[in-house]
Amino acid sequence: MVSTLPDPRTHAHHPDTRMAEEGLRGQLTGTDWTYVVPQPSAATARLTLRAAPRADAAQVTEALPGEALERLWEDGHGWAYVRTLHDRYLGWTPAAGLGAPLESETLTVTALRAHAFARPKVSQPIVGELCLGARVARAPGEVAEEGGRRWVPVSLPDGTVAWVGEAVLSPLTDADPAELALRFVDTPYVWGGRSAWGLDCSGLTQLAFSAFGQPLPRDADQQQEALEAVTTLRRGDLAFFPGHVGIMLDERRMVHANATHMRVTIETLGEGEYGQRLQAGCTGFGRWTA
Missing domain, CATH: 2.30.30.40 (SH3 Domains)
Known part of the structure; x- marks a missing residue:
């Protein structure tokens, strides 16, 4: 028996339906759980993953075209509960958007x-x-x-x-996540977005690093926990705020997707009203290490 349930963002368990993934067997309280073995799948297009099996539920993340997924279970009304394999993030998406994993080159x-x-x-x-x-x-x-x-x-x-x-x-050159993030400037802000058609703060940081084989978790708090905390800044370090994250371009400038401007912008910490608010709310900095 455990006192704290595993993080529901990455561990599939629904107390209301008593459905859970097989990997949690023995970790959940009670004996009435139905355990499910995840099945390989893939996104046939850019798919919205939602917090609940409803079209009006909040988008929690996106699965990109061809991205590997795990299908866990369905609700009987056309929705499937899935996990994005690269970061193990969970959400609901229309089952019609799921296909077989890519097998050839x-x-x-x-x-x-x-x-x-x-x-x-x-x-x-x-x-x-x-x-x-x-x-x-x-x-x-x-x-x-x-x-x-x-x-x-x-x-x-x-x-x-x-x-x-x-x-x-064409292969990307010069593994510089900060430089890649700059290419997204003016991309619209979309909660849960993970592509240049629209993205959120942690979607931007995750994309910029994963493009060079440097995987990051999905959410800002998960990214802060995963990275090495630093106090002396350099280009490519992440700056963290309550529910927010950006990529430092140098010791003061930061590129980030933000709902204040509803797009990707560059800010200078401590400069102007917004920059001052950002600096005051900063909770720390992190660095990706191999």
Whole structure:
């Protein structure tokens, strides 16, 4: 018996329905739990994960196209309870948006935003929306050249065969999460968002670091707990505030997605009314270490 339940953001257990994931067997109070073995799945498009199985429930995070998921259980009304595998975050999403995991050679999208086309030409119909971190499968066939552009045949997570510009898949250089975060400036703020179509504060930090193989948990408090606390700042350190996080560009400037400006902006701690409020509310700084 335990006195404190595991974090419900990352450990699947619903006291009202008495459903729980198999990994929690023996850790929950009571004998009337139904334990479920998670099943591999994937997002067929950019999926909203919500706090409850309702379209009007708050978005808690997003699953990017092709991202690996675990399907836990369904509510009987078209909603599935799933976990994003990379950070183990839980939420409800329409079951129709789930597909089989990508099995063939996979490619990672490195453009902030991108589209997939029906054929290798920019005037062709758009058949898919992609974003930084999305994954597609390499489809059979050779790279096509058209108008000086190179097109790669891919299979989208929903099975659609399409073409994407080779530049959309170009490797990122210079592992500098702060520099990558700067490319998101003016991206709209969206609670629970994790893409350049809209993101929140911890979604920005998670994306910027994961692009270079430096995984972070989903929420700001989880990120602060996971990182090494520091007092002497350098570029790329994270600054933490109650329910908020940003990436330091130097000892004073910070890039962050914020609901004050409803977009990604650059602030100077201690400068101006907003900067002064940020500095006064700062709870510490953290550094990603291998």
